[in-house]
Amino acid sequence: MSILTLYNSLQAYLLVGALLFGMGVYGLITRRTLIGMLIAGEMILVGASLNFMAFNRFTAPDPATGQIFALFIMAIAAAEAAIGLSIVIAIYRHYRSIDAQDVVKLKG
Amino acid sequence: MNPSLFSADGLVGLIFLLTIAITIAGGIIACNSERLVRAVAGLMICFIGVGALYYFLNSPFVAMMQVLIYVGAVAVTISFAIMLADPEQSSQHGPINALSGPFGFITAALLTVGLALIALKTMWGDEPKVNDGSVKIIGTQLLTDYSMVFELVSIVLLISIIGALVIAREGRKS
Numbered sequence: 001m002s003i004l005t006l007y008n009s010l011q012a013y014l015l016v017g018a019l020l021f022g023m024g025v026y027g028l029i030t031r032r033t034l035i036g037m038l039i040a041g042e043m044i045l046v047g048a049s050l051n052f053m054a055f056n057r058f059t060a061p062d063p064a065t066g067q068i069f070a071l072f073i074m075a076i077a078a079a080e081a082a083i084g085l086s087i088v089i090a091i092y093r094h095y096r097s098i099d100a101q102d103v104v105k106l107k108g
Numbered sequence: 109m110n111p112s113l114f115s116a117d118g119l120v121g122l123i124f125l126l127t128i129a130i131t132i133a134g135g136i137i138a139c140n141s142e143r144l145v146r147a148v149a150g151l152m153i154c155f156i157g158v159g160a161l162y163y164f165l166n167s168p169f170v171a172m173m174q175v176l177i178y179v180g181a182v183a184v185t186i187s188f189a190i191m192l193a194d195p196e197q198s199s200q201h202g203p204i205n206a207l208s209g210p211f212g213f214i215t216a217a218l219l220t221v222g223l224a225l226i227a228l229k230t231m232w233g234d235e236p237k238v239n240d241g242s243v244k245i246i247g248t249q250l251l252t253d254y255s256m257v258f259e260l261v262s263i264v265l266l267i268s269i270i271g272a273l274v275i276a277r278e279g280r281k282s
Contacts, residue, residue: 004121022220027139063241
């Protein structure tokens with residue numbers, strides 16, 4: 001298999017999806033601001049969605065199912081971003097900071 | 109089967125490699141840059157690259173929705189929140205926790221390597237397609253087989269929009 005025919009192999013898409021997922025996890029545990037964590041969470045969702053689409057193209061018998069699932073993931077991600085950002089705005093108004101270290105009122 | 113670089117297949121392969129490079133570069137910017145505005149710009153680049161990958165996967169409709177929803181709505185909303193909350197001034201003290209240094213990198217790298225090994229070592233099956241996955245079939249299935257899920261997602265979106273308005277409005281005395 002040549003490097004120029006990679007676009008026809010399932011593994012190339014799965015590797016990109018795994019890489020996006022890993023970068024999202026890295027960002028989620030190293031970011032200190034809440035918005036940075038939200039950005040990393042979106043990357044995790046995109047990595048999962050890319051996996052669904054790759055399996056949909058290469059192995060699933062019905063190629064509409066994975067596309068519909070990816071559309072549902074997009075809808076849930078949009079809802080998550082709206083809720084998360086409104087929580088960030090509320091936290092900023094209350095604490096004057098969106099640093100995850102400063103928001104420790106619920107810490108035991 | 110080894111196409112030359114300047115045949116049609118070779119050019120498609122070259123564009124595919126370029127797409128992967130754009131996606132990964134955008135992801136690296138999104139999770140490593142110091143300033144959040146640059147992280148959002150990297151996120152947009154990454155999303156556009158993923159949209160192009162969806163195009164390679166025979167689904168131009170999902171590619172369009174990816175650009176429309178993620179780049180057009182989610183990333184713009186995040187950049188609005190960055191402008192409203194002004195996070196740049198509050199990143200002056202030491203590391204967050206034990207996982208924020210090299211341990212975080214090791215954790216993420218282990219996850220990535222594990223997923224990649226699963227992807228490479230498994231023999232994935234190949235079944236014959238029952239339809240061509242066009243937009244017409246997606247629309248038909250959304251309103252017949254998946255109509256319940258469709259309605260539930262609509263309700264979730266409605267509730268989340270109302271909830272976002274209520275939460276963001278709290279504490280604003282006018």
